[in-house]
Amino acid sequence: MVARTDVADVLIVGGGTSGGVAARHLAEAGFKVVVLEQGHWPNESDFPGNKPEYELLAAKQWSPNPNLRGKPEDYPVNDSESDLPVIMYNAVGGTSVLFAACWTRALPSDFRVKTLDGVADDWPISYEELLPFYEINDRDMGVSGLVGNPAYPPGAAPPLPPFPIHKTGRRMAEALNRLGWHWWPGDNATPSMDYGHQKQCLRYGICRMGCPAGAKASTYITHFPLALNRGTQIITGA
Numbered sequence: 001m002v003a004r005t006d007v008a009d010v011l012i013v014g015g016g017t018s019g020g021v022a023a024r025h026l027a028e029a030g031f032k033v034v035v036l037e038q039g040h041w042p043n044e045s046d047f048p049g050n051k052p053e054y055e056l057l058a059a060k061q062w063s064p065n066p067n068l069r070g071k072p073e074d075y076p077v078n079d080s081e082s083d084l085p086v087i088m089y090n091a092v093g094g095t096s097v098l099f100a101a102c103w104t105r106a107l108p109s110d111f112r113v114k115t116l117d118g119v120a121d122d123w124p125i126s127y128e129e130l131l132p133f134y135e136i137n138d139r140d141m142g143v144s145g146l147v148g149n150p151a152y153p154p155g156a157a158p159p160l161p162p163f164p165i166h167k168t169g170r171r172m173a174e175a176l177n178r179l180g181w182h183w184w185p186g187d188n189a190t191p192s193m194d195y196g197h198q199k200q201c202l203r204y205g206i207c208r209m210g211c212p213a214g215a216k217a218s219t220y221i222t223h224f225p226l227a228l229n230r231g232t233q234i235i236t237g238a
Ligand SMILES: Cc1cc2nc3c(=O)[nH]c(=O)nc-3n(C[C@H](O)[C@H](O)[C@H](O)COP(=O)(O)OP(=O)(O)OC[C@H]3O[C@@H](n4cnc5c(N)ncnc54)[C@H](O)[C@@H]3O)c2cc1C
Pocket: 013, 014, 015, 016, 017, 018, 019, 036, 037, 038, 039, 064, 087, 088, 089, 090, 091, 092, 093, 094, 095, 096, 098, 099, 100, 101, 102, 103, 104, 208, 238
């Protein structure tokens, strides 16, 4: 009997955000990975953000709500008993195609809400245990930000420098200063300069419709190309 050579070590159902992270790291660790993704590879020239009718397109064909979008690869979601509609995207890259790229970590206290506030449950892991993985993700996703936020324990600097603070941000910062409240420039999974497969962010501000500049960290840019280079097979329209 001849041994089969086309057997995968790992099958990932859903080539979205976390599917991309798993595929890339498993492939880099030497595993043979197959990904089944019900959507298709995004085409950046289709993204609506740099088109004059972008607001109309974002309300229908590019809505984050699959029930409004209604593409062939979108399954309907029954949200009749939900206070909020489901928002997500079906494609290679998944919801990271449409996400806003605000890159906020949980605070150490968020892991201990039962102990500290008497609500819900404590997490079985701590911020400190997650820290090395947060830092790997920051490097993988081309995160821009300013190290040293005193609201968090010390850690590595984001791989890219922060963006300059614009007029609106300055106004907000000055208001917070008047109140004596802490503020810090937010981390963004948008690169402030060319980084790996990512182009420099041009600050269009329409990240939630897909990034036409190929800048925003979506796993179809940041992870799947590297997984493919290591032999991962991605089956789209699955
Ligand atoms: C508009 C918007 C803005 C957001 N902004 C932010 C933000 O600024 N910061 C932040 O941290 N988060 C943000 N989020 C949330 C974040 O994007 C998601 O939580 C995250 O991307 C989800 O990742 P996931 O891997 O769980 O799922 P997804 O990335 O949604 O991946 C799931 C994948 O599985 C595929 N799939 C599902 N079922 C099947 C099946 N049966 N067979 C094959 N394939 C299947 C889907 O097509 C999809 O590609 C935002 C989300 C939206 C919609």
